Amino acid sequence: MRFYIIGDQSRFQYLKMLIGDVAYNELVNVTTINKIEDVHVACDQDGSNGVVISSEIPLNTEVIIQGTVLQDVEYEGYDKILIFDEFPYRTKDTVEDVRKISDHPHTREYEIILIEGEQKGLKSDVSTIEDAMNEAKKLYTQEGHSVQISSLSKIKELLFQTLDDSYDIYALLRKKLDYVLQYIHEDFNLEYDLAYEDFFDDIYMEKVMSGGIKRGGDIRKIFVGEISKRIVDRGHSKIQMFIEGIYKYFMREINMWDLERDLKEFFVEIQGDFANFIYTNVEELCFQRSEQKYEVFYNQHRKNIVHMKDCTRQFFKDELKQKIVERMENRIEKLKELLGN
Structure with missing residues (x-):
């Protein structure tokens, strides 16, 4: 199964969680942040072919993190596309990405993930973020999109919830x-x-x-x-x-x-x-x-x-x-x- 993750900078934070600090620092640093191509992550492929190894990925599964280099996306090549949307939610670029993906005839399945902040702060600040997140979910739902709320630490459980031992690969x-x-x-x-x-x-x-x-x-x-x-x-x-x-x-x-x-x-x-x-x-x-x-x-x-x-x-x-x-x-x-x- 192939997942394609696009959206805000939180996708790179998730990439770091998947491959670890050392591998991440080799891929992403201050000098290359503006020219990163799509990063392919899997657990069972030879790294020499451009795939980064991660024990966090289930067998027969590949996660592709969208890079910063603009590329044509072959929507039909992915079983599911995830759009990470973090605060401030529903920016112009994110809304446009959602529109393109939802309207594309070859998109199989897609879902918007509203990234829930895990940082501590003033109650007023946290409340503002939660209100914005709930409003974003409401609007996305009204527009007919599938949307969930999750923190980055729980993305793995959310992403691979259907890929447990009982999952019918056939x-x-x-x-x-x-x-x-x-x-x-x-x-x-x-x-x-x-x-x-x-x-x-x-x-x-x-x-x-x-x-x-x-x-x-x-x-x-x-x-x-x-x-x-x-x-x-x-x-x-x-x-x-x-x-x-x-x-x-x-x-x-x-x-x-x-x-x-x-x-x-x-x-x-x-x-x-x-x-x-x-x-x-x-x-x-x-x-x-x-x-x-x-x-x-x-x-x-x-x-x-x-x-x-x-x-x-x-x-x-x-x-x-x-x-x-x-x-x-x-x-x-x-x-x-x-x-x-």
Whole structure:
């Protein structure tokens, strides 16, 4: 389970409680306070990968404390977002953060934590703070937000109250699988179409097509071969980058298998599917270099050549889109079967 904590400076006080004075002082000091990136804290990961170790964190749990460096937040990557709000409560920035998080379509769950002061002081001062805190809770509740009051020393109990020994981790995983499946059904088509426009332009298709024609021979076979090579050409192919990028993007939250092997097998399937699609929908087309010039051949067979390019676009724009969705759905269903009811 992944928690993301944002809000007031109290989040850094909580970070200090999680990792201790020594580790905290290495991360946060006077010279770096304005350039801290998000801090990832867990109990069971190698610190070399950027995760800070803490015995205060339960197994299979990660707490991410928002840094001071502005970063884009991937809301869908967190099971719960906590907004720390300390006195003076409901500042303009905090209210705006709450609005953004509550309005974002990919936010799973969020809660506002009003930090209760533990310092001693004059009764009048304490009373003023308590009144402000209760008023803030009232307003947040009226706006439809989930809100609790807690001191920093009790945050751990509040945060991990559902993560005791009896907690059903399988229920959490099933919930995450359902969320990813919903995310695919709601957003995949748009994400795919936007990425597709960046990778499959007319210049790219023309380059592949003209290169194959100029070599001569069975143009359809040569073209299928050229595209098939690009499907598995790591690091140099727009097609390979496109498929791998969007597949990993949607599967990253539930990656519990060998994703690289999965993609390798998928690329082979795509090669075969693409070849079958072109051979089924495009007539055989041969160019004998010794008998005529390329320009003459191209003009004579322009209709068939354009049709081949259109079929290729159709495969990657529509057919492949559906194949990726089906593969992701299949992976999710298999994981659900393994988890049981």
